[in-house]
Amino acid sequence: MTFAILRRLGLGLVTMWVVSLLVFASTEILPGDVAESVLGKDAPDEVVAAMRERLGLDRPPLVRYWDWLSGLMVGDLGVSLGSGREITELIDQRIWNTVRLASITAVIAVPLSVFLGLLAAMKAGTILDRSISIGTLCVISVPEFFMAALLVFVFAVQLRWLPALPILRPGQSFLSSLNSLALPIVTLTFAVMAHMTRMTRNAVINVLSSAYIEMALLKGVPNYRIILLHAFPNALSPIINVIALNLAYLIAGVVIVETAFSYPGLARLMVDAVSTRDIPLVQACGMIFCATYVLLNLLADILSILSNPRLRTSQ
């Protein structure tokens, strides 16, 4: 088992390295360099040269990559082109805003969709299962920004129950911040839940078609016991994978939701950085999000190794 986990950790490290390579390479695809593309074609040569020197672009790509990577390792993310401030300083507060939004959503969405998925699998073929199936299919087809716009229109504009834009004040109590975060959280929850519910249902149904379930059924084990004691433990590993995979949808959802609600989070900062071509900031934010994604996948794999007796005992 230790071997399997160590192997997976090694693979995770390699993935992170490849990701960093690609993030860095994205600015090297273009002919010309960052200084030219940011300043535009009409910029005088001296200005471009000055910027190039300031950013160290006159050095070979490998040296710059090494500097950037070793900076990342020690938490030095570089300087933002737009504001000239340290990137660590810019993202400090925003990263916690995003973590707060994402973690509250995960806490609501994960149990709810696992429950709905189990319910649909237990009642497979009934009206309940079909309505869950149609409902989730519809939610998947709806872009996140439509959900955001619709919820704002109904709950903030028409009914006036909730604030349309989340306003975070320092020293605000948890409950009142929950109130102002309600609409972004509900939007994100919808975005993540649909896939998670469907995949949980499929994972459980997959397990339900195995021989030992038929055996349990034939010897007269009640339905709920089959699901909870026979099927669920075996479906745990695929379900954990489903959850990790869908927390990735959370990353995509966060980008849209933070923009739709003008929420001061990391994703919003990144989108702004992309539109102003603040490349060091884009790379820093991109690395943070991708690292989170790689870590989630790593965590999922390790948890499924731990939850699967066959993987746990072999090696």
Add this chain to the structure above:
Amino acid sequence: MSTGNTDSTISMAPSEESNGKAKTDNLRLTMTAWIAIAILSFWLFVAVFAPLLAPHGEGEMVSMESFKVVEEASFLGTDYLGRDVLSRIIYGARMTLGLALIATLLSFSTGIVLGFVAAISKGWVDQALSRTVDAIMAFPSIMLALIIIGGVGTSLTVVVFTVAMIDATRVYRLSRALALDASVMDYVNVAEARGEGVMWIMLHEILPNTIVPLAAEFGIRYTFAILFISSLSFLGLGVQPPGADWGVMVKENLQGLLYGAPAALLPAFCITTVSVAVNLLVDWFLHRSSTMIPGELME
């Protein structure tokens, strides 16, 4: 469920119908499929004949009033700059559906060719292609798009190629898996023994035998491309104003929601109708045909 009772399936997912029935009337259209086809033909018509159908120009300001139903504009009223919402939705159909179609066609041609080549040639070609695809798939797709657009800057070409590249990795995985399954079949061995070339085998033996799951995947990828491109436009990184695309229109008119103007909801609703229709059609298609996409490839 009796075969003649198609009406009762309107409210139910076609996916949950018994397979026994599917075998008997193989390509019979259910009500859901008819509705989906009707919606898609409607949008196709709108997109093709946009300039004839739209009462006003794409960027034409018809009124000084924003978010109002005024005489100068058609019944959907004006947007935040006083442009006609109906006309922009009609032109937007062309932009949104057209761009997504180009991206999907690109991703399919590259994804299928590379996937088949990898499956047939195996060895280092397969390794090189598959590891590259793995590396691209290590990113959440929206992050990859943001990083590329951040590095390269935005334009329609960049957006279409980025979406096509990200999509192509998924198509590659599917077509490689399908071709691997097909390539061990007797008919491929026979073709090889006859001395047919790799290209011939790909076109005449493998493609016809993998076309059903690939066609279903085309639908799934097309909705993905629509949602992806409009999301990028919504973030302000896709289609640039004054061009009309449904994602841009949602972004532009979002403020109007606070004054109770639904101009932002309409284009978002249009996107939803298209993607629901394609999803329903794919669902119907998959359950009416015996070949299925391997579960682990459905995302």
